[in-house]
Amino acid sequence: MNDRPLLKIAVPNKGSLSEAAQEMLREAGYRQRSDSKELVLTDVPNHVEFYYLRPRDIAVYVGEGTLDVGITGRDMLLDSGAAAQEVMPLGFGATRFRYAAPADHQWEIAELEGKRIATSYPGLVKADLAKRGIEARLIKLDGAVESAIRLGVADAIADVVETGRTLRQAGMDVFGEPILQSEAIMIKREDTPSENGLALLQRRLSGVLVARNYVMMDYDCPEELVDRASEVTPGLESPTVSPLAREGWVAVRAMVKRSVAQAVMDDLWELGARAILVTDIAACRL
Numbered sequence: 001m002n003d004r005p006l007l008k009i010a011v012p013n014k015g016s017l018s019e020a021a022q023e024m025l026r027e028a029g030y031r032q033r034s035d036s037k038e039l040v041l042t043d044v045p046n047h048v049e050f051y052y053l054r055p056r057d058i059a060v061y062v063g064e065g066t067l068d069v070g071i072t073g074r075d076m077l078l079d080s081g082a083a084a085q086e087v088m089p090l091g092f093g094a095t096r097f098r099y100a101a102p103a104d105h106q107w108e109i110a111e112l113e114g115k116r117i118a119t120s121y122p123g124l125v126k127a128d129l130a131k132r133g134i135e136a137r138l139i140k141l142d143g144a145v146e147s148a149i150r151l152g153v154a155d156a157i158a159d160v161v162e163t164g165r166t167l168r169q170a171g172m173d174v175f176g177e178p179i180l181q182s183e184a185i186m187i188k189r190e191d192t193p194s195e196n197g198l199a200l201l202q203r204r205l206s207g208v209l210v211a212r213n214y215v216m217m218d219y220d221c222p223e224e225l226v227d228r229a230s231e232v233t234p235g236l237e238s239p240t241v242s243p244l245a246r247e248g249w250v251a252v253r254a255m256v257k258r259s260v261a262q263a264v265m266d267d268l269w270e271l272g273a274r275a276i277l278v279t280d281i282a283a284c285r286l
């Protein structure tokens, strides 16, 4: 029997990160809500409790210690200034946080001095301007920040950019280096003990990331080529090599990054490997 308290996990209830976060948790074997109005869900077999909250508020709950861990965006964690820290990136919700302004001329960061900058992330922007020694007036808006210039309340904006479509539609262009590369992350407090279920949650989510990012590659190759083939497919530690009934040939099995699987198959074929098979990994613990 498990007598430690339930691990309390905050999950985005709406917005860009919500669906993907719940899908990842489901893939890691946790129960997720079926009704989007449900605010709390207890997953008894896994000994965890999920709280569905606005992603912007998640760092606050975790930082204040009312919830143990949470899923939010790196940009939101840093903007909040909450006493929480990143545990691991989750491989979805990737965005850049950038300055942008009307595309009628090419802006320089230094031109922001004395200007009005509209944003929903004042914490992030304030810190970035301070770092650069620029004084500007921040106009805090809730969303649709791209309209702020046309409507006359700001000269430039700082906002989340994913595809860049919203900016283009508004006749704007990004300028300067990205302020931040963001993605969905797991957060905790510095003193969140990992024995209360956090280590297990982390292991499960890492397993999902590996299963998503890697494939299993099997192939047959002449024994004398094993060393060269192993250089093409080194696996995570080392490939598994087993004997084949066919004299002088071996079977090799190794994990390969999904993104390069086709190129690796081409290289193996060129080398002389045959019967090259790729299969998905449904789940794993490494």
Ligand SMILES: Nc1ncnc2c1ncn2[C@@H]1O[C@H](COP(=O)(O)OP(=O)(O)OP(=O)(O)O)[C@@H](O)[C@H]1O
Pocket: 014, 015, 016, 017, 055, 072, 073, 074, 075, 076, 093, 094, 095, 143, 160, 162, 163, 182, 183
């Ligand atoms: N296309 C996107 N637009 C906005 N935020 C995104 C996008 N893709 C990922 N994100 C990330 O999602 C988080 C923003 O979450 P939020 O719930 O505010 O999304 P949203 O789409 O703006 O939702 P809403 O507009 O309903 O408030 C940030 O961490 C951001 O980096």
Ligand SMILES: O=P(O)(O)OC[C@H]1O[C@H](OP(=O)(O)OP(=O)(O)O)[C@H](O)[C@@H]1O
Pocket: 142, 143, 144, 145, 146, 159, 160, 161, 162, 163, 164, 165, 166, 167
């Ligand atoms: O680069 P893109 O792919 O166009 O995505 C980025 C845009 O999407 C988000 O807006 P959202 O639709 O959430 O509206 P909001 O500004 O009201 O939050 C974000 O604030 C940007 O405006």
Ligand SMILES: [Mg+2]
Pocket: 143
């Ligand atoms: Mg939004």
